[in-house]
Amino acid sequence: xxxxxxxxxxxxxxxxxxxxxxxxxxxxxxxxxxxxxxxxxxxxxxxxxxxxxxxxxxxxxxxxxxxxxxxxxxxxxxxxxxxxxx
Numbered sequence: 001x002x003x004x005x006x007x008x009x010x011x012x013x014x015x016x017x018x019x020x021x022x023x024x025x026x027x028x029x030x031x032x033x034x035x036x037x038x039x040x041x042x043x044x045x046x047x048x049x050x051x052x053x054x055x056x057x058x059x060x061x062x063x064x065x066x067x068x069x070x071x072x073x074x075x076x077x078x079x080x081x082x083x084x085x086x
Contacts, residue, residue: 003028013027016030016031
């Protein structure tokens with residue numbers, strides 16, 4: 001397996017290294033595990049579509065694009081509220 005060099009701010013590297021160490025991992029192992037667990041935008045879209053299909057089959061729920069956009073906005077608003085961001 002080839003290694004890659006990634007340039008990030010020193011503060012970010014130090015933070016990631018501390019998180020990795022707290023989990024008993026090297027920074028390299030932590031980043032490899034992180035990459036395996038995160039979804040790409042395409043993977044997230046695929047899962048969302050599967051969820052919509054399952055909901056429609058289960059209970060007939062099929063929101064319109066406008067309803068989905070409104071729900072996304074409401075979720076963003078609530079997340080911003082609990083995280084203190086604007």
